Amino acid sequence: MPLKTTNIVSAAQTKFGKLDGLTLREIFSEAVDKATVDAGVPKEDIQAAFIGTFIPEMLVHQGHTAPLLLDYAGLKGLPATRHEAACASGATALRAGIMAIESGIYDTVLVVGAEKMTSVSTNKATEALAAAADDTFESSIGLTFPGVFGIAAVSHMQKYGTTEEDMARVAVKAHKNASTNPLAQFQKEISLEKAMTPRYIAWPLKLFDCSPISDGAAAIVLTSAEKAKQYTDTPVRILGTGQASASMNLCGRKELTSFEASVAASKQAYDMAKLSPKDMDFAVVHDCFTIAEIIASEDIGFFKPGEGAKAVRDGVTALDGDKPINPMGGLKAVGHPVGATGVKQAVVIYKELIGEAGANQVQNHDTAIMHNFGGTGATCVVNVMRRADA
Amino acid sequence: MPLKTTNIVSAAQTKFGKLDGLTLREIFSEAVDKATVDAGVPKEDIQAAFIGTFIPEMLVHQGHTAPLLLDYAGLKGLPATRHEAACASGATALRAGIMAIESGIYDTVLVVGAEKMTSVSTNKATEALAAAADDTFESSIGLTFPGVFGIAAVSHMQKYGTTEEDMARVAVKAHKNASTNPLAQFQKEISLEKAMTPRYIAWPLKLFDCSPISDGAAAIVLTSAEKAKQYTDTPVRILGTGQASASMNLCGRKELTSFEASVAASKQAYDMAKLSPKDMDFAVVHDCFTIAEIIASEDIGFFKPGEGAKAVRDGVTALDGDKPINPMGGLKAVGHPVGATGVKQAVVIYKELIGEAGANQVQNHDTAIMHNFGGTGATCVVNVMRRADA
Numbered sequence A, B: 001m002p003l004k005t006t007n008i009v010s011a012a013q014t015k016f017g018k019l020d021g022l023t024l025r026e027i028f029s030e031a032v033d034k035a036t037v038d039a040g041v042p043k044e045d046i047q048a049a050f051i052g053t054f055i056p057e058m059l060v061h062q063g064h065t066a067p068l069l070l071d072y073a074g075l076k077g078l079p080a081t082r083h084e085a086a087c088a089s090g091a092t093a094l095r096a097g098i099m100a101i102e103s104g105i106y107d108t109v110l111v112v113g114a115e116k117m118t119s120v121s122t123n124k125a126t127e128a129l130a131a132a133a134d135d136t137f138e139s140s141i142g143l144t145f146p147g148v149f150g151i152a153a154v155s156h157m158q159k160y161g162t163t164e165e166d167m168a169r170v171a172v173k174a175h176k177n178a179s180t181n182p183l184a185q186f187q188k189e190i191s192l193e194k195a196m197t198p199r200y201i202a203w204p205l206k207l208f209d210c211s212p213i214s215d216g217a218a219a220i221v222l223t224s225a226e227k228a229k230q231y232t233d234t235p236v237r238i239l240g241t242g243q244a245s246a247s248m249n250l251c252g253r254k255e256l257t258s259f260e261a262s263v264a265a266s267k268q269a270y271d272m273a274k275l276s277p278k279d280m281d282f283a284v285v286h287d288c289f290t291i292a293e294i295i296a297s298e299d300i301g302f303f304k305p306g307e308g309a310k311a312v313r314d315g316v317t318a319l320d321g322d323k324p325i326n327p328m329g330g331l332k333a334v335g336h337p338v339g340a341t342g343v344k345q346a347v348v349i350y351k352e353l354i355g356e357a358g359a360n361q362v363q364n365h366d367t368a369i370m371h372n373f374g375g376t377g378a379t380c381v382v383n384v385m386r387r388a389d390a
Helices: A024-035 A065-072 A089-103 A122-130 A145-160 A164-178 A225-231 A260-273 A290-299 A308-313 A330-334 A338-353 B024-035 B065-072 B089-103 B122-130 B145-160 B164-178 B225-231 B260-273 B290-299 B308-313 B330-334 B338-353
Strands: A006-013 A048-052 A080-084 A108-115 A200-202 A216-224 A236-245 A282-284 A367-374 A379-387 B007-013 B048-052 B080-084 B108-115 B200-202 B216-223 B236-245 B282-284 B367-374 B379-387
Touching: A006 A024, A006 A089, A006 A225, A006 A338, A024 A065, A024 A108, A024 A216, A048 A065, A048 A089, A048 A338, A065 A080, A065 B236, A080 A089, A080 B089, A080 B236, A089 A108, A089 A216, A089 A236, A089 A338, A089 A367, A089 A379, A089 B080, A089 B089, A108 A338, A122 A145, A145 A200, A145 A290, A164 A290, A164 A308, A164 A330, A216 A225, A216 A338, A236 A260, A236 A338, A236 B065, A236 B080, A260 A290, A260 A367, A260 A379, A282 A338, A290 A308, A290 A330, A290 A367, A338 A367, A338 A379, B007 B024, B007 B225, B007 B338, B024 B065, B024 B108, B024 B216, B048 B065, B048 B089, B048 B338, B065 B080, B080 B089, B089 B108, B089 B216, B089 B236, B089 B338, B089 B367, B089 B379, B108 B338, B122 B145, B145 B200, B145 B290, B164 B290, B164 B308, B164 B330, B216 B225, B216 B338, B236 B260, B236 B338, B260 B290, B260 B367, B260 B379, B282 B338, B290 B308, B290 B330, B290 B367, B338 B367, B338 B379
Parallel strands: A048 A080, A048 A108, A282 A367, B048 B080, B048 B108, B282 B367
Antiparallel strands: A006 A216, A006 A236, A080 B080, A108 A216, A236 A379, A367 A379, B007 B216, B007 B236, B108 B216, B236 B379, B367 B379
C-alpha cells in the first residue's frame, strides 16, 4: 500500500564545493533557512528534525551534531537525531522523517543532510570515508573506496563488456548537466577525451570517474497530505520507500556487478508505490563513481543487467533521453558532501517534479525514483515520488 | 493521545564492563541473540533494525555500523540505520523504532544499542566522549564531561544546598542495587565513607560520583499490539514518548540546576500517555554522574526542584522506597557503554514491569518512566511504559 500521507512541500540545497570559511553549522543553517523561511514555511511550524551527517567526528571533531546544528539554525529545542549510514546518511534521515509523518506523531518535520569535508587534508578525508567500509576486512588492509569501486568496475567490464569509455561517458553527461546547475561544484562541460585522461586513481577508475570531496547541505520539509496545501500548490508525494542492507565487505557478496541492497530496496519502494520502472520518468541515483551510476541504472530496473553502459552510449540517460538519470549532474559533478547527498537527491527530484529545474528540466516529470547508497552498497535507500497533482 | 500500538515483547542486555577479547560486533550479536532466538522471537520475524552507537568512529575506527553489525548478528539484508545523539543514542534508536511501528510500515522491529569503549586508553575515550559537547565553545578549551557536570553540581549545591554527601548517597544506592545485578560492571556495595573518598575527578565530583567507561550492548524487540501476544503473555506498552533538545554549550542555558530538554521531553511523554509523575511506580534515569540523577529526579517531576537530594537522603528513591530510581543500579554501577545505555534502560523497565527483576524487583510495577540524555542534557528522550495487562 502506498504511503498514506507524506508530502514534500519545500526543498533546497546550498552550493556544493569547497566552501572556504564556512563551518558545518553555517552551511547547515543556510540550507535550513532556504527550505523554511525562504520557502514560506515558518520555523515555528517545524515539530522535529531528522539529520544526516556521515562522519563529523573525524572531519570536524564534533559528535552529537543534531542539537548543535539545530540551535545554530534557530530551531533550538526540537527533537532531533543524527542518522548515519555512510553515504546513505541523508536518505536514512529522510526515511526517519517519513516514518514520523506516517506515524501521525508529527505533522511537519525537517530533514537536513550536511557535511563539511574540505577542512581536513584529502588523506584524512579518505581515511574518514574508509570508515564506511569494514575496518577489519577491508580498510585496515588499505582498501579504500576508489579501490572498492575499481573492483566493481573490473567485474562489470569482464562480465558485460563495459569499457572505460562507457564510464567516461557517464562523467561527460554529469558535467554537461552540471554546467547549467549554479549550485554544482563543477559547472563545466568536459570532452570525452578529457574524461579519458589516463590519471588513474584506482584502475580502471580515472580522475573523472570519481566524485569529489565537497562541503554542502540540503534540506526538505515533509508534511501530511492534510497540511501540504498550506505551504505550496505543488506538493510532491512520497509513494514508496525501501531500505536494505548487505554485507559490508565485498567478500560477503554473491556478485559485484549488482548491489543486492539496491535491488531489494528498489523492489520494496516500487511494491509499496504499486509502480514499476516503466512508470518512472527519470531517476536520481548514487553515482559516487561513474561505474556506480551504470550499476544503479540496472539495479533500479531501468535497464537489464549489463545494459546500463549501452543506455549511456545511446543517450537514453541524457537530460533529453527517454530515461534521464541525474539530470542536475549527480554526485559526480555537483559534488558529494556525504551526509547531504541523500537529501540533495530528494531536492533534485522535488525541483524536477514541480517543473522548477530551469535549464535542467526533464520533459516528463510526473514520477521519479531516488537511489542513495552507503559504503559499497551495504546500505541502500530508495524512494518513489510523484507530483501530488499527477 | 497515547501511542496506538507499540509493545515491547522481549528485552535483554549483555554483561556490562570491560569485556576483554570481545569486539563490538560480538557484543552486539550477543544482545541480539538474547533478545530474539533466546526469547522466542525468530530472527526471520524481524523486519527492520534501529541501532544506537555513539562514537565507534573514534573508539573502534568504524563508521557505517548498522549493516556491519546486523550481518554479523545473522540479520543481513534488513533495513538498518545507526542513530546517534551522544549518550542518548540508544533512546533515539528506540524512538525511531517506535515511529516505525506506529507508522504501520513494519510490524516487528529490533532496537539495539552497543558500544565498545575499553579498547582505547582512558584519555582517548575521554576525548571521544568530549565530542558530545560543543567542540568550538567547550571541548576545545578543555572542558570535558566531568567538568561540565561538576559545574552543574556546584550550581545545585549553591542554589539548593545539596551536598557532596547527598551525591555520595546516590552512588551508595547505585552500588547496593547493582550488587544483586549479575550483569552490572560493579557488583559490590560501597559505604558512604568510601563514596566520599576525596579523589576528585572534577570538583566537587569524586571518583564514585562518575559512571565508568564500559563495553556492552542491549536489545529489545518492538511489535504491534496485534502481534504482541504471539511472542509473550506479558507485553509492555509504550504509551508516551518525548524528545527535546537544548543548546549544546552551557553558556546557552538559562540555568544549570535543571536540564530544559529533560523537562520538555518529560512533559511530552506524560502528555502523550495522559499520565503524570504520580502515576509512575518507578523511574530509570540517566545517572552518568550522581548529580545527574538528582537533577533528573526533579526534571521528570518526581520531586520539586531542589528536593531531589532530600529524597535520596530519606530513602524515597531506594529499591524499597516510594519512588525507586534506577532499581538495577543505573549507569553509575551497572556501567555506561554509551550507545547501549538508552536501550538498556528500556530493558530494565521491561524486566521490572513484568516482574522478572529478581532481587532487584520493585514492589509496584505497573507503570514507569525512562529518561536518557546526551551531552550535558542537549538531547533528552523520555518514554512512559506500562505493563499491557495493568
